[in-house]
Every structure is written in C-alpha cells, then in structure tokens.
Amino acid sequence: MVSAKIDIPQDTFLVGIGSSPGIAIGESFLLHRNRTTVVPRQITPEEVPGEVASFRRALKMSQVQLREVKDGVSDQRLVDHLYIIDTHLMILDDEMLVKDTISLIEKELLNAEAALQKTVRKFRDVFSSLEDEYLRDRQSDIDSVGDRILCNLTGETRQSLTDIDQKVVVIAHDLSPADTLQIDRKKIIGFVTDVGGRTSHTSILARSLGVPAVVGLETATALVPGGIPVIMDGTNGTLILNPSEMTFREYLRKKQDYEYQEQELLSYKELPAITRDGFRVSLQSNIELPMEISQALSQGTEGVGLMRSEFLFMGRPTPPDEEEQYHAYLEVVERMTPHPVTIRTLDVGGDKFVPEINLNDEMNPAMGLRGIRFSLNEKQMLNVQLRAILRASAQGPVRIMFPMLTGVAELRQCLEYLNAIKNELRTAGIKFDEKIPVGIMIETPAAALIADHLASEVDFFSIGTNDLIQYCLAVDRANEHVAYLYEPLHPAVLKALALICQAAEKNNIPVSMCGEMAGDPLYTLILLGLGINELSMNPSGLPRVKRILRQVDRSAGQKVIDEIFGLTTAQEVIQCLEKRMADLFPDLFGEPSF
Amino acid sequence: MKISKTMKIVNRLGLHARAAAQLVKTANLFTSEILIEKDEETVNAKSIMGILMLAAVCGSEITVNVDGDDAESAMQAVGELVENGFGED
Numbered sequence: 001m002v003s004a005k006i007d008i009p010q011d012t013f014l015v016g017i018g019s020s021p022g023i024a025i026g027e028s029f030l031l032h033r034n035r036t037t038v039v040p041r042q043i044t045p046e047e048v049p050g051e052v053a054s055f056r057r058a059l060k061m062s063q064v065q066l067r068e069v070k071d072g073v074s075d076q077r078l079v080d081h082l083y084i085i086d087t088h089l090m091i092l093d094d095e096m097l098v099k100d101t102i103s104l105i106e107k108e109l110l111n112a113e114a115a116l117q118k119t120v121r122k123f124r125d126v127f128s129s130l131e132d133e134y135l136r137d138r139q140s141d142i143d144s145v146g147d148r149i150l151c152n153l154t155g156e157t158r159q160s161l162t163d164i165d166q167k168v169v170v171i172a173h174d175l176s177p178a179d180t181l182q183i184d185r186k187k188i189i190g191f192v193t194d195v196g197g198r199t200s201h202t203s204i205l206a207r208s209l210g211v212p213a214v215v216g217l218e219t220a221t222a223l224v225p226g227g228i229p230v231i232m233d234g235t236n237g238t239l240i241l242n243p244s245e246m247t248f249r250e251y252l253r254k255k256q257d258y259e260y261q262e263q264e265l266l267s268y269k270e271l272p273a274i275t276r277d278g279f280r281v282s283l284q285s286n287i288e289l290p291m292e293i294s295q296a297l298s299q300g301t302e303g304v305g306l307m308r309s310e311f312l313f314m315g316r317p318t319p320p321d322e323e324e325q326y327h328a329y330l331e332v333v334e335r336m337t338p339h340p341v342t343i344r345t346l347d348v349g350g351d352k353f354v355p356e357i358n359l360n361d362e363m364n365p366a367m368g369l370r371g372i373r374f375s376l377n378e379k380q381m382l383n384v385q386l387r388a389i390l391r392a393s394a395q396g397p398v399r400i401m402f403p404m405l406t407g408v409a410e411l412r413q414c415l416e417y418l419n420a421i422k423n424e425l426r427t428a429g430i431k432f433d434e435k436i437p438v439g440i441m442i443e444t445p446a447a448a449l450i451a452d453h454l455a456s457e458v459d460f461f462s463i464g465t466n467d468l469i470q471y472c473l474a475v476d477r478a479n480e481h482v483a484y485l486y487e488p489l490h491p492a493v494l495k496a497l498a499l500i501c502q503a504a505e506k507n508n509i510p511v512s513m514c515g516e517m518a519g520d521p522l523y524t525l526i527l528l529g530l531g532i533n534e535l536s537m538n539p540s541g542l543p544r545v546k547r548i549l550r551q552v553d554r555s556a557g558q559k560v561i562d563e564i565f566g567l568t569t570a571q572e573v574i575q576c577l578e579k580r581m582a583d584l585f586p587d588l589f590g591e592p593s594f
Numbered sequence: 595m596k597i598s599k600t601m602k603i604v605n606r607l608g609l610h611a612r613a614a615a616q617l618v619k620t621a622n623l624f625t626s627e628i629l630i631e632k633d634e635e636t637v638n639a640k641s642i643m644g645i646l647m648l649a650a651v652c653g654s655e656i657t658v659n660v661d662g663d664d665a666e667s668a669m670q671a672v673g674e675l676v677e678n679g680f681g682e683d
Contacts, residue, residue: 087611090618090642097643123643130649138611138646201611289606311606318653324604 016217018237020206024190029168030226040114058152120146144176265543303339305536325388337396371404393433443467451503465515487570529557605679608651626662
C-alpha cells in the first residue's frame, strides 16, 4: 500500500456519477470485500439434506442481521426508507428464491453456494432486461441480499462499516442499503462506489442522510488505495486523489461555502420574498407529481406555479379518466392550500412527446399540433381534463392555464369552451370555483407581440421561457448544431419579456414566469426589474432566488434593466450582468465556476 | 372459493419496491392462494421477486386470481390497495 501512495500522481481526477451532493475531504478507507468465489461442486444425494440445511441456516442468519440493522435505525430521516430493508427481508423469505435454490440442490445436486448463485443470477438477468430504470436498479437489491446469504453460507466475515472508527471517505465496490443505513455521519464523511446508479436505494438513502456520495466510478476500488488523502464532490461526481495544496485549499473553501450556504439559505425558508422597499414576489414551484410537494414545502414554496399535467398521461395506454385526474389534482390542491395551484392543461407535442398519445409523425413537431392546438383538436380529452380541474377548484385555490397560444381567436375558443363546461357543471349541480382565474402561457413570439390584446381577456400571464426563447430565436436547443444560439439574454428575448410585462402591468394582471430562467439566480434582478410578480421553479432553486430578492431594492432591478437594454448582443448582456451580480452578491457569484 | 378480478395500476411508480412490499405484506395476511397475472405471466402475490419481475408500470392491467377460504376478503384487501395507488399518489 505504501508504494501505491507514491505511485499516484498529485491531483489525479476520477469521475463517476454524483449521487448525493456535498464535498468531503479526508482519508480514503478501502472497504475490503472480496467477492466470495463460488466453486460449483457436484454433491452426492446423501449430502443434499446437509446443503439444504446450511442454506436455510444462512437465510435465517441473514434475516437476523437485517432485523438488527432495521432496529438500529433511529434517525427520523431514515424511518421513511425502512421499507427497503423490508423488501430485503421479503426477498430472503421469497418462495421463488428459496424453492428455486433448494430445487437446484436437490435436482442438479449442486452445492448450496453454487445453487444460490445460479438462482440470483437468473433473477438478476430478468431485472437487467427491464425497460423501467427504477425497476432495473432493483437488481442491486437482489445482489446485495444474495451476497449476504452467500457470506453467511461460507462463514466469511465481511468488513462492516460499523467497524470503522475514524473519519474517512469509504471506497467500496458496492454498498448495500443496509450498509448505508448503518453509516455513522461522524465517522463516514462520504463514500464512493464502483457500481450503482442515481436511483439505487443506496443513493436515495445517501441523499436522505446528507452524506456526499459518488457512485458508478467503475475503477474506484482498483485505483484508490486505503489511507491516502482524497477529496470527493458528490455534486459533480469527482474524486481527487492526493490533492495538491492548491486543490486542497480550493476545495476546502468550496466545502465551507457549500455548507455555509446550505445553512444560511434554509434560514430564509419561512420569510417572504420581499425586496427591502416592499415589492412582493411570490415564489412557487413547478411540479409534476404529487409526491414532489413535500420537497417544495420544505424549501418554503408559496404555491404551485406550474403543475405539468402531461405526466399523468405518460407511461400508459389510455388517458386517465376524470376521477383519476380529479384525485391527482385534488391531492396537490389539498396539500398546498392556502397556496394556489396553477394547473396547465395537457401540453404535448414538440419536445414534450407522450408516446402513448398518438401524434402522427410531423415534419416539424415544434410548429405542429401541440399544446392548446392539440387539446382543441381533442375536445373530449380537454373536456375531461377541464371538468377534473374545475371540480378540484371547489376544494382550494386553483388556476387554469392554457399553453402555447398564438392569438386572441384561439384564446376566445378556449374561454368559450371552458364556459360551456362550467355551465354543464352548474346544471349538474357540481361545485367549482366560480371565480377560478384563467391564464395563458406566453411562449410564442406571436403571443408576446400581441400581449396587450391578450392581457385584457385573461386573469394572468405566465411566461414559459424555454419555448419563448426557442421560438424567438428559431433555435432548437436539443439540436447540437444550433444549441449555441439558445441565448436567454439575447436582446430580442429581453424585448419580448419587456412587452409581455408592460402589457400585464397596463391591464393590471399579474405576470408569472415558470421557465428555467425563473430559477436561475443570475436572472433574478432582471425579472425583478421587469416587474414579474411570481416566479415558479424547481423547488431546490427557491432559497437562492429568495435570498437575492430580500437583499435588494426594486430599483436595483430597474438599474440592471437600464444597463442591459441598450446593449446589442447577448454576449455583452451576459458580461454586464455577471459583473453587476458579482458586485452585488460576491458570495453567490464572486468566484468563477471551476 | 375462486375469484378473479382485473384491475389497473394507478400509482405513478407502478409496482416498484415499496408498493410491491405492501402487496406482499397484504397477501400474506390471507391463507388463500393469490396469483397475479399480467401479459400472460403469472406470479405469486406472496413473492416480492415475482411481483417486481412483472414490471407493472402505471396504467398496466393486472388480473388477480384468488383461491381459498378467505378469498373474498383477500380480494377486497388487494383491490383496495391497488385502487388507492398503494397510498402513494
């Protein structure tokens, strides 16, 4: 091992998958777990009962061990995840596993180890062929249970994480969820594994525990000896061996910044997003699934600015019926009350393709039958959806939003249609919010240019920046040849934003933004200057944006707008903006990204 | 007594680990044999591996076949679990 220390050059970078954010700096600890070598052996019929008995004994021992792990968990953050261990206990008890293994011992006269390995491999192969990524990752659960039984069969003692008594970064071939549950944060400051994916149970647990983790770094155990200084960054998946003094200092600062910011940002959670001179911005979340609500609430969200309903329609052969949609919307509404929930009607086509909905191949899908055009073409589907949304509006504040409009005629068609459905509900005596606000997403240049006409007929605007930028600049950002032209700060985009905001202000309706631009703190001052009332983003972005808003006056936003609106290229705007933000917020924008 | 019923998986993640574990737990409360069929594949509802291997994603249909003394209550319990999306979404 001593020679290995010398062999590894300073600042050797290895890259895996960052599966749990945070930085750990410390000594590596190589977890020795040689994979048990299994030698298949033909046994005599007389040996069969003995082999079966040892197999059953190994199952029992594994069960006892897992129960101990489960009973040892007291951390509240982990209690929710104990089903993982339950799953493993069930695998131990699984008749397929038990029967198949015993039958191999009896019929093929295989020794217990080999029989078990054969069974595990069979299941593993089935799982690895599954299409669903989440289910495919379950092969790691079967592997870890299989390994445990095997160890108990061979009587090998495995090095356990609980044996570690110093502060280390663990380097392992793989860690089972049971291992991860046993991590003592005071001792294990991070871990790196050769295998694993972002959705493996081990990664899920690491994130819940807040332990930085890098997984899938195929060569970690082969290249990293124990006892050398390492730095790992679970945010981007890097592992640095033998860091130089410069790298060490660099990361020490990054680590301190990261931890300080995490702490500090959370202290803003309960506070409103209000500028020092009293301009109030409502910070909301974009969500797809009801299960995302808890994370949004934990980051201090004030509502759902965009509920993408198309995800209810994905991965299934037929669209969800009214009841199913109603319950999905209701759950979000009930959990968010008193905060508002903005539900966008089905937005398919373009980059949001739902394969189950039969869209004919189009030459140019981004400009084809998509968004509201699709819904107006599929009235029955829209009918069902609007009824479900309206019904949910009886239980809490809901707003309806139509995507991808290009003109007033289209809007009037939507409103007429909505009114007809409201009448249907009234006649049937079904309750809904009579004053339900109706808004549109402004995401086409056409809608931006006639924003003043549109504003007089709706209750709110929501700017969908991703599409607005693409249509404005005629750039498909998924197309590698032109993606470089996708520039949120292109003067044309800024002009479009200004038009939309002015029209909203003149007509006295609120304007929201729910594209990626809303969640990037670099743009916060511009959006503030434009007078945007509501920003909706991925929940993790909320604290940073809020912090910026609370530290400035609205005039700071206006000043930035004045500075950048005369500039002629996106490059000039970026340079000017980055400098301005670094001056105002040196701790958030001060260091060049590394 | 033998009963058979077709139902739809409505929770977003489908029969993934947490949902499958719940199904196995529920199935084990009954003495009846409970088989789950999907796309011509049949597994025992008391086997977690079997259920996971069905790869029953959201929107897929499964047929539950129950046979035994407590078949009716078993079917009801399994049905409720599936219909309620395993209490998830």
